[in-house]
Amino acid sequence: MTVQFDLEAEIQRLLTEHDRIAEQGITVHRRENVVVLGGEVESAERRDEICRQITGRFPEIEITCDIGITRAQAPSEVEEIS
Template sequence: MLTEDPSVAEQGITVARHERGLVLSGEVESPHRREEILRRVAERFPDTPVTSDIGVIRTQAPSQVEELP
């Protein structure tokens, strides 16, 4: 569902079914994207509890130079 939806097209999210509901895990580029994914899953499975373990990765360029030994 997340891969085929053109407005989401997310392939990096893993969905696991547990006895208490669904657990979504992975990483996305923004909090807005994470919320959109959670909203769509909740719409599709309204009677199923959804737990999010989706992290947000940094998408901006680093602000500091990395010093290597």
């Protein structure tokens, strides 16, 4: 249990503190022997870099990447504030 918690914490810190990533919005969940990454980032390059860095740091861990790219289309509605 301790090992599982430490792994998730270390991945979270890697994602935040690594100078090529700096992402704080990625979720990390362990399923059996697979680590599932979730959340959204601003570019495919950033998503790929996240997976590359985790695989490089923890080569024995199988990674499943569910990270999406946040949509950036113009809105079609307005909200009235009252």
